[in-house]
């Protein structure tokens with residue numbers, strides 16, 4: 001019989017985990033010992049638990065399976081809460097494994113170190129940011145409990161919580177039996193598919209809008225093939241930026257309402273049927289829109305439900321729906337699009353001695369990708385994320401909805417741990433929070449490229465409240481610090497220096513490259529400028 005620790009590790013692998021991120025502590029040391037000595041899964045320790053969660057989240061997004069975060073009880077687990085909250089909001093299936101006191105400690109009569117209100121406060125807090133929880137305190141039930149929560153994580157594409165008391169690590173248990181995922185009722189799926197196809201046939205200008213769930217449920221290619229078969233144009237949401245990379249024949253660009261390309265916004269807002277596959281109906285996706293929640297013109301397939309008009313099909317997984325639509329659909333030639341209903345991305349940066357503007361960074365990266373091939377990207381919150389909208393459609397992991405800062409660099413370290421080489425976009429404010437995790441790259445031989453937008457400012461706050469002095473940050477000279485934490489750093493102030501630094505970074509392997517781009521306070525990307533203008537107009541309309 002396996003021990004509970006090895007049965008859990010085998011189950012994680014069985015459910016698609018490929019690596020573990022974590023920070024040990026005394027309540028999880030015995031489990032970490034098994035992680036290290038079993039060699040069952042590669043593991044990466046980082047410096048601060050928020051980064052553990054961001055790295056596991058981003059690795060899960062790029063792998064399309066579960067991410068794993070292992071932390072100690074109390075101080076470690078509570079540090080992790082915000083990044084798991086972000087994973088919940090962004091539908092990332094991260095498995096939290098948190099150490100906990102053993103049975104005898106719980107009844108010792110003492111207040112335990114790391115304990116808060118009660119010994120179970122940690123479980124209570126994680127119930128709010130995970131879809132399923134298990135406490136492994138009984139060898140007889142632990143395997144089934146593990147199977148239950150891991151299936152929930154995959155079916156709902158949401159984080160789950162496993163509490164692992166430290167006196168249970170060597171308990172003998174049965175192996176974990178993986179549970180089959182629950183499919184849709186075939187009749188409901190057929191009826192729903194035919195109803196949608198009937199609406200498409202009657203529509204004059206149907207359009208498909210896609211978002212993160214088509215990646216989480218592994219149906220990107222199937223959605224692109226269905227759009228081609230039905231002759232439908234596809235746009236991604238802000239959160240869904242980077243989806244369907246390479247399917248440029250169907251993807252017109254990213255819908256951003258009043259902040260986006262006017263021709264592309266018209267494609268969605270003037271459509272008489274908007275098919276939303278895997279879309280999170282959030283304010284960041286649609287706050288600058290006017291009619292995206294009108295049930296008469298929308299079909300919304302998300303969270304294992306399909307809403308058509310004013311009625312809902314329940315427990316209908318997205319993958320089953322896409323397969324049903326494909327099975328019932330007959331081919332249709334591409335519907336005509338008006339001129340200009342597609343994004344044009346800036347290229348051919350004038351690499352001169354001129355000062356750099358944020359949108360120049362997008363142009364320089366487009367040129368870099370044309371020269372060396374696209375790179376997977378991560379981005380933090382700030383103008384770097386709006387600038388990313390001006391980079392040709394490339395795989396991207398960013399907190400587009402939850403909008404929590406600190407994601408970009410640890411997420412990039414997580415993506416690098418999966419074996420990819422990411423390009424990380426981050427502002428100086430967000431870098432101050434978690435950028436130092438780059439110091440963990442050296443021992444794992446990771447070499448991400450980091451483009452740091454240094455405007456010495458919380459610029460995204462300044463655009464909404466320019467009168468506030470607290471948005472002024474000091475210049476931390478980040479590039480100078482890079483060598484002391486194992487990387488290469490360069491500060492650039494002209495477009496020519498930027499282009500050269502990007503080329504040099506691509507050629508430099510074996511250590512992270514930090515390109516600190518100096519930007520004037522008050523300068524924003526074209527996209528953020530449009531977003532602010534659209535946001536203010538939308539706020540006026542609501543008065």
Ligand SMILES: Cc1ncc(Cc2c([C@H](C)O)sc(CCOP(=O)(O)OP(=O)(O)O)c2C)c(N)n1
Nearest residue numbers: 382383403404405427428429430457458459460
């Ligand atoms: C964890 C956290 N804290 C605070 C915020 C609020 C906030 C923003 C959003 C609105 O909530 S944007 C922003 C400033 C970002 O500064 P920087 O990284 O330098 O990027 P840029 O200068 O491009 O703005 C803050 C503080 C946040 N989103 N997440």
Ligand SMILES: [Mg+2]
Nearest residue numbers: 427428429457
């Ligand atoms: Mg800034």
